[in-house]
Amino acid sequence: MTAVTENAAPTTTTLTVAKALTAALGDAMESDKSVIMFGEDVGPLGGVFRITDGLTKRFGEERCFDTPLAEAGIMGMAVGMAMNGMRPVVEMQFDAFAYPAFEQVVSHVAKMSNRTKGQVRLPIVIRIPYAGGIGGVEHHCDSSESYYVHTPGLTVVAPATVSDAYTMLREAIELDDPVVFLEPKKLYWSKEKVDLDALRAKFDGGSSDDDASEPSIGRAVIAREGTDATLIAYGPSVPTALAAAEAAAEEGRSLQVIDIRSIVPFDDETVTNAVRKTGRAVVIAEAPGFASVASEIVARVQERCFHSLAAPVLRVTGFDIPYPAPKLEHWHLPSVDRILDAVDDLQWED
């Protein structure tokens, strides 16, 4: 049965990304008893960002629990729990705090299926509050996606909207492969009007064959249509790219914005079609640009769209520096102005 009927009044509500994630976790735990949630402070406190708010109360401390303070321990225990029939969702409290778990992620989480020829699957979701822009101190603002995307076996996603936060987290939990789920911290409190029941209807045996139920993981989306150039972004950079497109429109330039949202698998098709349409492109990401996801996207676009390009594909990224202190971060992060400058550099003929 679907939750939405033709006669029902629209159930649109205004939701933050944070609340959408909480709803996704709760709904997934409700529909599948093998889904369990653990990490540091995720129990009674509800997580330092309150994403797991109320889950321990609702599902009991066997299904949403605090662990000793040890990231490798959390990650390694998740491997064993997944081996024994559970679907663990773990929270790495902050991006840079996940590094002690890196060996478990790279050597075991990513490789277990491959090592065992698919006999052991690890349906683990690694939730990481991610990236900067919130005035956080050292080690609380890293953009760590390059480390994960360079590791075959990991699915790596970074939603930027409320509806993607809900849908992609539910999809990640249902996937039989491990997923690194990057939650842009600065977007936790951004709001959107969504029809939560309609989003829910895609899961729990809801509508299955309409286009909306096609997985979001693995698919990029056009966040804004445009004809002159394409901005390619993901996670925390998507709203910045949209703001840049808005500003450019006022100056008479029509910019298309692609939200990658799934870095691995990467949707070459949507990206290349979009770039071919405009012939010009700028890739935007917070992480240091050297050897980064932004570099990879530029390379893929040049390889596939060379004859459609009117200009080299440019990047607007963070500098190649350790994440700066809060008073300095606004000089580091990609800004609307920096994006517009890059667009201006795309060898326009006028």
Add this chain to the structure above:
Amino acid sequence: MSNDIGEKTRAEAFMLPAERPIQLIDENGESRTAANSSGEPYAMPDDQALLAAYEKLVAGRRVNDQAGALVRQGKLAVYPSSHGQEACQVASAVVLAKQDWLFPTYRDTVAVMSRGVNPVEVLTLLRGTWHAGYNPYEFNVATQATPLATQLLHAVGVAHAAKLKGEDTVVMAMCGDGATSEGDFHEALNFAAVFHVPVVFFVQNNEYAISVPLKNQTVAPSLAHKAIGYGMPGERVDGNDLAALLSVLGHAVDRARNGGGPFLVEAHTYRMQAHTNADDSTRYRTDEEVQKWVARDPVARMQAYLSERNMLDDAAVATIAASAEDIASALRDGMNSEPEVDPEDLFRYVYSKPTPQLQEQAAMLREEIARETSGA
């Protein structure tokens, strides 16, 4: 009246290992008695159990030596020998019930085969045809781990899930002395104690981590002493004494199965051969030291004990040796056969559904191979 200090003292006494490693059969094959630090005696396993385990001991020794020969013939890429540690290997598998799990390291080939896995499949990793050659769910044996101590956390996870699901499952988590220096060892023991899960941590202290001796790993009185810091009992045992291992590990498994929580067992043993064929052990230890351990050999010791008890005669020894020879022969045949590898397997198991990028790369490889085959 309860006495807090008294309670604490008793708890500590209970968690601390006995003053000397537990031994039930000495180097000459004579039986001994031993008790834990609370004075509770460890029972000698019955003769039939020892005889059955002895057969696995002989098979394990033969496979170790066969694998060494296969490395020299170029049929195995590498082999970390457990010659001299066979009693630890056999006991760790024998004390488990069918539904229990074993988490081995790369050196635990004999433990894995003692659990029922075909030695040819066990050696897939070391032969280089695939990383794991057996299905972990068939015998509840995890893949052999090469990074140190990482698998101990997986063992805790399996046990934790088993506990939440109400399963009757105990997990045997194996590592060597070097692994006890790793952070994952600490985290695994701490998690196991905090969540009170049924895991037996079994450290085979064979004195060296490749070339680095135990004194460079720890200054603790023994590795078993570490247990009390996590709030679990620890025990040390003569790792070349099959009877003592069966008794102590069996006790730890029973205790875990009955809700007693985790247990740390340290076996004092010795790696008679080099770390692997790539290692030169004469650079870091003397022949004199190695010879000292020959006298403590686990196989000869058990044979002496069982012969003395009229459980083994020359004919039985010969029959058991012949059976071990059959296993070695099957292993030779398996390793001499041309390994079948499918290049497209490279892409098949990375994700449950290959990404578009992997599909493209598989197509590229297919074309390359087709060109080579057609000679174009």
